[in-house]
Amino acid sequence: MIDPTPPSQPHASAIILAGGKSSRMGRPKALLPFDGQPLIAHLVRHLSRLFPDIVVVAAPAQALPPLPATVIHDAVAYQGPVGGLCYGLQAAQAEMCFVTACDTPFLNLALISYLLAQMTDCDVVVPLWQGRLQPLHAVYRRSVAPLLHEQLVRNELRPIALYAKVRTREVRPEEIGRFDPEGLSFRNMNTPEEYEAALELWRVRQRAVTCTVELFGVARLRAKAAVVPLTLPPGATVGDALAALAEQIPALVGSVVTVDRHGLTSGYICNVNGTIFIRDTTTPLQSGDSLLILSQDAGG
Amino acid sequence: MYGFHGRLLWVDLSSGTASWHQLAEGRLRLFLGGIGLGTSLLYDFAPPAVDPFAPANPLIFASAPLVDTGVTTTAKFAVVTTSPLTNFLVDSLSSSFFALALKRTGLDAVVITGAAATPAYLVITEDRVAVREATHLWGKSARETQDAIREEWPNADVRVAAIGRAGENRVRFATLSNEGRHAGRGGVGAVMGAKNLKAIAVCGHRRVCVADPDGVEAIANTLRQKSVSALTVKYREIGTVANLAVFNRLGTLPTRNFQQSTSEAVEALSGESLLTTHFSRVHGCASCTIRCERLFQALTGEEQRLEYETLFALGPLCGIADPEVVLHAARLCDQYGLDTISTGGTIAWAMECAEKGIWPAARAQGLRFGSAPALLSMIPAIATRTGLGALLAEGSRQAAAQVGEDAQYWAMHVKGMELPGYEPRSLKTMALGLAVSPRGACHNRSGAYEVDFSGQVDRLRAEPNRGALVAAAEDYTAVLDSLIVCKFLRKCFDHFYREAAALLSCVTGWSYTAEELRRVGERINTVKKLYNIRRGWHPRDDWLPPRLLREPLPTGVARGTRLTETELRAMIQGYYKARGWDECGLVPEKKLAELGIGHEAARSYRGMDTTRLQSGENDYADHTHTCNHILDSHN
Numbered sequence: 001m002i003d004p005t006p007p008s009q010p011h012a013s014a015i016i017l018a019g020g021k022s023s024r025m026g027r028p029k030a031l032l033p034f035d036g037q038p039l040i041a042h043l044v045r046h047l048s049r050l051f052p053d054i055v056v057v058a059a060p061a062q063a064l065p066p067l068p069a070t071v072i073h074d075a076v077a078y079q080g081p082v083g084g085l086c087y088g089l090q091a092a093q094a095e096m097c098f099v100t101a102c103d104t105p106f107l108n109l110a111l112i113s114y115l116l117a118q119m120t121d122c123d124v125v126v127p128l129w130q131g132r133l134q135p136l137h138a139v140y141r142r143s144v145a146p147l148l149h150e151q152l153v154r155n156e157l158r159p160i161a162l163y164a165k166v167r168t169r170e171v172r173p174e175e176i177g178r179f180d181p182e183g184l185s186f187r188n189m190n191t192p193e194e195y196e197a198a199l200e201l202w203r204v205r206q207r208a209v210t211c212t213v214e215l216f217g218v219a220r221l222r223a224k225a226a227v228v229p230l231t232l233p234p235g236a237t238v239g240d241a242l243a244a245l246a247e248q249i250p251a252l253v254g255s256v257v258t259v260d261r262h263g264l265t266s267g268y269i270c271n272v273n274g275t276i277f278i279r280d281t282t283t284p285l286q287s288g289d290s291l292l293i294l295s296q297d298a299g300g
Numbered sequence: 301m302y303g304f305h306g307r308l309l310w311v312d313l314s315s316g317t318a319s320w321h322q323l324a325e326g327r328l329r330l331f332l333g334g335i336g337l338g339t340s341l342l343y344d345f346a347p348p349a350v351d352p353f354a355p356a357n358p359l360i361f362a363s364a365p366l367v368d369t370g371v372t373t374t375a376k377f378a379v380v381t382t383s384p385l386t387n388f389l390v391d392s393l394s395s396s397f398f399a400l401a402l403k404r405t406g407l408d409a410v411v412i413t414g415a416a417a418t419p420a421y422l423v424i425t426e427d428r429v430a431v432r433e434a435t436h437l438w439g440k441s442a443r444e445t446q447d448a449i450r451e452e453w454p455n456a457d458v459r460v461a462a463i464g465r466a467g468e469n470r471v472r473f474a475t476l477s478n479e480g481r482h483a484g485r486g487g488v489g490a491v492m493g494a495k496n497l498k499a500i501a502v503c504g505h506r507r508v509c510v511a512d513p514d515g516v517e518a519i520a521n522t523l524r525q526k527s528v529s530a531l532t533v534k535y536r537e538i539g540t541v542a543n544l545a546v547f548n549r550l551g552t553l554p555t556r557n558f559q560q561s562t563s564e565a566v567e568a569l570s571g572e573s574l575l576t577t578h579f580s581r582v583h584g585c586a587s588c589t590i591r592c593e594r595l596f597q598a599l600t601g602e603e604q605r606l607e608y609e610t611l612f613a614l615g616p617l618c619g620i621a622d623p624e625v626v627l628h629a630a631r632l633c634d635q636y637g638l639d640t641i642s643t644g645g646t647i648a649w650a651m652e653c654a655e656k657g658i659w660p661a662a663r664a665q666g667l668r669f670g671s672a673p674a675l676l677s678m679i680p681a682i683a684t685r686t687g688l689g690a691l692l693a694e695g696s697r698q699a700a701a702q703v704g705e706d707a708q709y710w711a712m713h714v715k716g717m718e719l720p721g722y723e724p725r726s727l728k729t730m731a732l733g734l735a736v737s738p739r740g741a742c743h744n745r746s747g748a749y750e751v752d753f754s755g756q757v758d759r760l761r762a763e764p765n766r767g768a769l770v771a772a773a774e775d776y777t778a779v780l781d782s783l784i785v786c787k788f789l790r791k792c793f794d795h796f797y798r799e800a801a802a803l804l805s806c807v808t809g810w811s812y813t814a815e816e817l818r819r820v821g822e823r824i825n826t827v828k829k830l831y832n833i834r835r836g837w838h839p840r841d842d843w844l845p846p847r848l849l850r851e852p853l854p855t856g857v858a859r860g861t862r863l864t865e866t867e868l869r870a871m872i873q874g875y876y877k878a879r880g881w882d883e884c885g886l887v888p889e890k891k892l893a894e895l896g897i898g899h900e901a902a903r904s905y906r907g908m909d910t911t912r913l914q915s916g917e918n919d920y921a922d923h924t925h926t927c928n929h930i931l932d933s934h935n
Contacts, residue, residue: 255530
């Protein structure tokens with residue numbers, strides 16, 4: 001796949017809150033081994049594909065490995081997420097900031113990009129998942145930092161208390177489902193058992209190919225969807241993706257996807273990541289690829 | 301004769317005379333109809349250095365062999381003349397019932413020269429021509445003119461093609477319109493306006509005979525079935541507006557005068573969204589089973605047809621994201637008779653000049669990207685040549701020349717024609733097609749973007765071997781435009797030349813081979829080139845605007861992609877080589893002989909038709925100069 005290249009001027013920053021107590025885990029979460037490195041390093045590396053500016057907010061005197069990020073320390077220990085959020089926003093370079101905790105290893109860049117794109121005329125973009133707002137997987141405008149500081153002074157330590165005071169856009173589950181149908185973005189780890197389960201899931205998903213199908217024109221109308229996320233077995237090809245797409249959206253069979261479910265009908269062509277047009281359906285896909293399905297006729 | 305009538309009508313508006321002439325079989329066989337026939341007649345009958353607005357500039361309407369044969373999508377006609385926008389040849393197509401009625405007058409072509417002393421319109425029937433007073437129609441839109449003439453000639457079979465106010469005012473990109481369709485590009489409407497000719501009404505019932513009716517019927521049935529299959533589903537279910545969203549994703553949607561190739565706000569303008577928010581109804585041309593036209597309804601309740609090119613040019617190109625504004629602007633262009641691509645391109649240029657501070661007068665008028673009032677006020681100003689509109693009515697090339705040297709950098713044209721909605725930096729084959737097209741920046745006369753979208757080539761890379769692909773695409777398109785078959789039927793042919801040759805043989809009774817038909821396409825493109833050379837074509841005319849060669853694309857999947865002068869030059873050389881032309885792009889004499897239009901061959905078919913009308917001996921060989929004439933100042 002082609003990595004999104006960070007733009008020269010940061011359009012958005014990422015803030016990772018790493019200063020929690022980790023009391024139920026029994027050891028610092030930020031340093032848990034994950035994918036061959038400390039969890040905090042895993043998150044920084046993953047987010048750096050989207051964000052040129054990353055701020056890690058640690059507790060006072062908290063030890064962290066060397067990171068390609070700006071590391072700051074809370075002025076006061078354990079004030080909860082509002083404190084970390086407030087200090088992180090003050091240290092960020094960009095106007096828009098995506099905020100996450102350090103114990104969510106399954107962040108989905110496509111979903112995060114979508115959240116950033118919703119930040120048009122609001123101050124906070126926050127997902128609603130399984131009936132709960134997700135303040136530690138949300139986008140904040142830097143200008144809300146003074147309000148958070150006031151909350152700290154009042155000892156009002158729940159981030160959602162902010163939402164009534166500013167322009168807040170809630171992102172609905174059906175919007176989230178287009179990018180992350182399983183909601184793995186919000187899966188965190190508080191106990192050793194949850195950590196072990198996350199490691200196992202990571203191993204399974206590392207072998208799997210997670211990609212996205214983008215539908216244009218008549219294909220979009222038939223599917224009644226513009227984007228379809230797919231999780232495919234290791235070594236999956238374009239043909240496998242089409243088969244999985246057909247399974248998920250049977251309305252496409254015969255009209256867009258061939259009846260044998262491994263090719264496109266004669267009116268369509270596909271393109272990988274917006275750059276390469278593909279005719280050979282045995283072309284392998286990689287995790288993160290976008291498979292575009294469009295009309296083969298570009299006449300206008 | 302089958303498929304053709306073998307007759308041409310010559311009308312001289314200055315003297316008010318008309319004469320019918322036999323068209324030589326040799327000419328028809330070599331050039332077919334449509335743009336091929338129109339090109340060959342223009343070459344023969346246009347004085348070499350004629351001013352596009354001079355009475356002597358012929359305005360040619362050409363029918364074609366497949367018209368009125370029952371083959372789907374063939375109700376089309378061509379208008380060929382010397383373009384006031386490019387000063388080179390322009391061939392423009394329109395379609396529907398006018399095309400059928402024109403052919404049923406028993407004519408394959410109408411050549412109009414001269415100029416009427418006062419506004420006039422022509423009425424052409426099978427055996428008569430009348431020049432009628434049109435002062436009462438002057439100032440009306442094409443649609444109003446059509447309705448008024450049909451009331452004056454209350455025969456249901458009368459069909460009218462007319463110009464609007466833009467054509468009357470010689471706006472260099474004015475259209476000719478019939479039944480809501482337009483011969484859009486290159487200013488054929490302005491040439492008509494210069495002749496004081498408001499409209500042409502045609503009425504006839506003479507059906508052409510075909511040589512093998514059963515053969516034609518069998519092929520027509522196959523094409524009809526294919527025309528409603530998945531091969532045309534985009535056109536049938538969404539229309540060309542489907543291009544917008546996917547072009548944006550692919551980084552090929554020209555935005556804000558080609559500053560970038562993606563737009564931040566395309567969701568509301570995308571075809572998929574418009575179908576939900578503004579769809580009114582489906583429409584189609586006469587004799588067409590595809591029916592690609594989509595009419596959309598504005599909040600005002602008014603209906604407006606939108607195509608991708610209109611949507612792109614009056615939308616992202618001018619920084620406009622509101623569908624209501626685009627619908628309004630498109631309606632104004634249709635009412636006044638303006639080519640939407642050149643209108644959007646010229647206004648986008650003015651917006652950029654205003655923003656960059658190069659043109660203070662435009663800035664003072666509020667021109668800037670995204671300004672709906674600026675866009676909507678400039679369209680009538682252009683059509684009526686009022687205020688800044690008087691300069692913009694000249695097109696971006698001439699306007700930029702008057703505003704100043706800096707302004708020329710932002711004028712996005714080739715040969716004076718504004719670019720269509722296909723970003724050349726991320727469609728490298730298309731870049732070459734746009735640079736070398738005899739018509740200027742045109743997406744229709746080569747359709748080279750098809751190569752980029754095919755998966756055969758890496759669309760982001762420039763390679764010299766694209767020359768052969770562009771030449772082949774131009775020849776193929778010239779045949780489509782001379783048969784005439786709509787381009788939206790092209791995917792319904794498995795082996796185009798073979799199948800089209802079989803169809804043409806059944807229609808005309810002349811035994812065409814696939815290779816002979818391919819040669820027809822090459823011949824037409826060669827004569828277009830010769831016409832342009834005769835009018836002073838220079839190798840620097842086959843080039844792209846400087847912005848495209850200096851600025852890499854800043855956004856989207858093609859971000860960082862550039863096209864260098866060296867790459868473009870190498871592709872152009874590849875094209876000339878594939879054409880068998882010399883390194884300056886000139887046509888060697890031996891190529892004319894190879895194409896059957898050498899001195900003797902041409903004399904034989906010309907001598908049979910309208911020799912006495914000819915203004916001069918316009919021999920092709922006279923315009924096959926040697927390279928030395930122009931090599932020194934090549935880009």
